[in-house]
Amino acid sequence: MTVGTTVAGPATTTVAGPATPPVQPRRNVLLQRIWRERWAYTFIIPGALFFLVFAYVPMLGNVVAFQDFSPFRGIAESPWVGLANFTAIFSDPQVLVALRNTLLIAVLQLIFAFPAPIALALLLDSLLSDRIKRMVQTVVYLPYFLSWVIVISVWQQVLGGGGLAANILSDLGVQGFDAMTNPDTFKLLVVAQNIWKDCGWGTIIFFAALAGIPRELYEAAAMDGATRWQRMWNVTLPGLVPVATLLLILNIGSILTVGFEQLLLQQPMVGADAAEVLDTFVYFRGVIGGEWGIATAAGLLKGVIGTILVLGANRVAKKLGGEGIF
Amino acid sequence: MTSVASDVVVHRPTVRRKNSDHPPWMNPPSVPVRALKAVIIVLIILTMLYPIAYVIAMSFAVPEQARAGVVFPTRFSLDAYRAIFNGGTVTVGLRNSLWITVVGTVLSLAFSSMLAWGLSRTREVPGAKAVLIMVLATMFFSAGIIPNFLLIKSLGLLDSLWSLIIPGLISAFNMIIIRNFFMNLPRELMEAARIDGAGEWRIFLRIALPLSKPVLAVMGLFYAVAYWNTYFNALLYISDNTKWPIQVVLQQYVLAGVQIPGAMVTPDQPPPPGITLQMAVIVLATVPILVVYPFLQRYFTSGVLTGAIKG
Incomplete structure (x- = not known):
């Protein structure tokens, strides 16, 4: 098993293996390299096959978007309908509701949930005691590891009808409090749940960025008489910009994907008008409703727009002189 | 669904600041500011922990007491x-989740680290790039919900627990983190083993994996949490x-409000109130996470998990 791998260094490729016919030297060198590394492929091939089958093959399944698909007939037998599914999407009022809710929640997330970890990281970083800092970190990371089912169940027990808050308020004379089923405030509730669950975990990446800011900058600023706030404004925040830009790009790319499980779980409680987003539309219309073609078309459209957005945001970030993702 | 939220990349532990060596410019802030910070931090901790x-x-x-809502x-x-x-x-649900978590984590770690190792030498291996x-x-x-569903259906995996393991077998993100770790291992070690005639598999199993225990532990816990939360x-x-x-099961009994069949202590005693039953199901679903959390948490503070998204 070791014959092919004992050759040391890339420079010796020409002496390894049998005599090389002079006609196609390049091709043979490549074949030799492949043969020499044949054991490496036993590591790569299973994983590559996995991604091929479970990430790329489903892409082909998107052809259903151009069909009047039924699972009984399958892709081969279902009739092609061209762009009919897409025109049906644009005239469907439910899609407009889903799109509006999606964008509203995404914007609220960008305003409230996006800066929250930055603020928390700055607050924790300003603590002088490492022990307290670590203790708080331990606590705020925890909710990230709970599933959405658990998070929403817990919230339900605290803020839902008959929950803790409702009990306290009814003792105070306010009846019928139920924050979990109020469609008017639902979008803010979604953002609050997001901050509760992910804000702590989100600080990790900012801590890394904070640790990367050279201390000499702070010292120099302090020497020049910069106050605490001036140091934060002129040293700390600029140091966080690259990471924040990176996360912003990723966020913009997923602007059409707002907390799918989170909304799916709560939609029955608040109703579709407040809680239908594009992903739940695809699920309810396609898997539950059986309108496979239309649902797939909506999902495909969403995926394509998301990819365009992330590429666009990446380009803008690079134009503005920052670093992109790729 | 493929949220890139877990922004973890392994890097070397950073040197911790000690309490004693604060530079002179880091003088403690004024008393009101410190009091305000203390209040905010206590509020944050209460918000996170009290509901749980x-x-x-x-x-x-x-x-x-449960009915009175204390x-x-x-x-x-x-x-x-x-x-x-x-x-x-609920017992059946717990057993299913345990099976998925154990089998899934083992397979995920095996396949992810294999691929990571194979892709760690992109320069030498043609096609790896x-x-x-x-x-x-x-x-x-x-690809979207429906194409994935159609794939699972055509593979005949519907109604099989394998459908909860196989589609998520390798997370590209976790694989990249393991690969980064492999690439930071001392190259001389591998080269020496190669010269001594050790094959790829031998180097992988005997040298690379044992040296990579920290990253494998973290990724294993991440996979386990993901499988448990499926x-x-x-x-x-x-x-x-x-x-x-x-x-x-939790969603059915707590959020959708379905009664738990046969949930009574003894046939002649009235069953416990629905609210305590619901709370108990939530606790049972949460306990494994709370149990592994201290282990996970050790790696956050030791600095194994931090860094950027850039791969």
């Missing part, structure tokens, strides 16, 4: 748990309720 503590405590509350119960009983385990459906790009690209698109895929792929993982 409340649910745990209420699951042990005696029926009278802020924190003072008298406790195990009846809710007895009733749930007598009912059986192309595979790497193919894998990275999957982080920026996903909800939507189960909703999509599994309609046989004897194969539901605990998250679906």
Whole structure:
């Protein structure tokens, strides 16, 4: 098993293996390299096959978007309908509701949930005691590891009808409090749940960025008489910009994907008008409703727009002189 | 669905600041500012912990206190748990989740580290670069719910617990983190082993894996948490309720308000109130996470997990 791998260094490729016919030297060198590394492929091939089958093959399944698909007939037998599914999407009022809710929640997330970890990281970083800092970190990371089912169940027990808050308020004379089923405030509730669950975990990446800011900058600023706030404004925040830009790009790319499980779980409680987003539309219309073609078309459209957005945001970030993702 | 939220990349532990060596410019802030910070931090901790503590405590509350809706119960009983385990459906859910988590984590770690090792020498192995790009690209698109469903259906995996493991076998993100770790291992070690005639598999199993225990532990815990938390895929792929993982069971009994069948302590005693039963199911679904959390947490503070998204 070791014959092919004992050759040391890339420079010796020409002496390894049998005599090389002079006609196609390049091709043979490549074949030799492949043969020499044949054991490496036993590591790569299973994983590559996995991604091929479970990430790329489903892409082909998107052809259903151009069909009047039924699972009984399958892709081969279902009739092609061209762009009919897409025109049906644009005239469907439910899609407009889903799109509006999606964008509203995404914007609220960008305003409230996006800066929250930055603020928390700055607050924790300003603590002088490492022990307290670590203790708080331990606590705020925890909710990230709970599933959405658990998070929403817990919230339900605290803020839902008959929950803790409702009990306290009814003792105070306010009846019928139920924050979990109020469609008017639902979008803010979604953002609050997001901050509760992910804000702590989100600080990790900012801590890394904070640790990367050279201390000499702070010292120099302090020497020049910069106050605490001036140091934060002129040293700390600029140091966080690259990471924040990176996360912003990723966020913009997923602007059409707002907390799918989170909304799916709560939609029955608040109703579709407040809680239908594009992903739940695809699920309810396609898997539950059986309108496979239309649902797939909506999902495909969403995926394509998301990819365009992330590429666009990446380009803008690079134009503005920052670093992109790729 | 492919949220890139877990922004973890392994790097060397950073040197910690000690309490004693604050530079002179880092003088402590004024008293009001410190008091304000203390208040904010206490509020944050309460917001995070109180709901969880409340649910745990209420699951042990005696029926009278549970019905009265106290802020924190003072008298406790195990009846809710007895009733749930007598009912059986929750036990089945826990067993399914445990199976998925154990089998899934082992397979995920095996396949992820294999691929990571194979892709760690992109310069030497022809084609490895192309595979790497193919894998990275999957982080920026996903085929969508319905094509994935059709794939699982055509593979005949519907209503099988394997449908909750196989589609998520390798997370591109975790694989990249392991690969980064492999690439930072001392190259001389591998070269020496190669010269001594060790094959790729031998180097992988005897040198690379033992040296990579920290990253494998972290990734293993991440995979385990993900498998334990599996909800939507189960909703999509599994309609046989004897194969539901605990998250679906939880959703049914707590959020959808379905009664837990057979949940009573003894046939002649009234069953515990619904609210304590619900709380107890939440606790049972959460406990494994709370148990592994201290282990996970060790790695956050030791600095194994930090860094950027850039791969």
